[in-house]
Amino acid sequence: MTTLHDITKFLQSIAPRELSVRDIEARVEIGPQTESEQAKTTVNRILVATYPSARAVTKASQDKANLLITYRPIFPFALDRLYGFDLIRVRLLTKNYISAYTIGSAWASANGGLTDALVETLGLKALKEFRTLGTYSETVPLGRICEPPGVMNHSGFANYVAGKMGLEGVEFGGELDDELGPILVIAGDLTDLLEISEAKKQDIETIVTGELLPETRTIAVEEGINTVELGAFFSEEPGMKRLKYQLSLEFAELKLDFIDSPPLSKTLRPYSQDMA
Template sequence: MKTTIQNVINRLIDPVGRLTETVDSLYYGNPQAEVSGIVTAFMPTQRVLERALELNANLVIAHEGPFFQHKPPLDSTYGDDPVFAAKKKFILDSGLSIFRFHDYWHRYPQDGIMLGLIEALAWDTYVQKHEPAYSVMEIPATSVIDIANYLKKTLDIPCVRVGGEMDTLCSRVGLLAGYRGGGQLVIPLMEQENLDLVVYGEGPEWETPEYVRDAVWQGRSKALIVLGHAESEEPGMKLLADLLQRQFPEIPVHFVREKPVFQWI
């Protein structure tokens, strides 16, 4: 019996149940087409889409959308922009199906993106608390610089951004994947959970980083490490590829990692 794209989508959303409001959708493709292969990725960049074709995969499951914005509609924002138009034409000509898997993955019984990050860091045994938007770790007391170097090495990323004193010893760590670094969430969290360090993907620079700056000036032992949005969420999409390969052993499943969007000079 053939496995259709709709079969895969149904399996993905089953642990949550159908959401009435979500950005997740099959943006392109035929839901009744048979799946020849699956690629998971953080972002469906044109390079990722081209790689999917090379791998004979006709279903791309991406955490973010293909056209540089969070919410649909996709076609009305950029009009005749040539980059948008060329990418859309490529997708239509290729016959690829693109399913965005954002809200459902975050709403699994344990957030799949966060679980992937924790597993990639081998911090499973340090988890003290899981909440919908963050997790709290209790790690052996370690300096900020050593934690930063560990994150770089373990996640295989070229650099991280650090706020606070490099020699500060940290044991209570708040972990927030993706765009969850805003002050309204993180600043109260640092006091409520008695955190020494917050590690997140991305957030406004004038909020949490400036709070940490003032905290350090006041003599408080607080620190911040910013991984980058993609760098914090890609492990969750690799975890998804592993899950799908177990669920559909007859279908080749690949995780395609993108190169960092920024270059460091």
């Protein structure tokens, strides 16, 4: 019999809280909060996802899962009351006795976690860790500095990244004709001004990440750093698929599934009148 306590302990062992950044920590968001209660909660089926969307919550309910594990939380910030979409998701989870666990930012820094999985998917070779300020540690290895996959400019690299990730395109900021040098890879949406400043100090001129705030992107480009953004969730999916695999090895008796987060929007360009 596998319990919620067994699973949370395993997840904490592969993504220790000491690796957290931005106060984004792992926690049980929905379900038993104490270790004694978690030890009494049996888990037979787990659904892994990047984000606890309505689609993911509905699938967990339909599949009769006992636990939903996500990278992004249901509640990014503390709430004093529930309403709207949050209330609907929470009701569906609690009604079906489904616990929800967010693994937090530590999984991005962890060995074999989000960032390492993204580096592997991109076919890049990591040269060394890129360290930044942690929540509980002076520094944590949030990123990986990688060597270029060949001699190319950033136009060629953007196409390379899109091809490796199976994307129609990527968001690029900077100079397409610049020659490609060392690349900083950080999965998710954790890259902030602190990382831009540190990258500048280390003469890194290319960052691959999930998504940036507009002001972060602007400052990066102004500082001469080219940015390649994959879009929300895409940079996180390789690492969450890897998490599902690790869980299957550790808890062979459990039924595990993964649900992706497909793009729900497209970038449209104006078309000429004769195409209307």
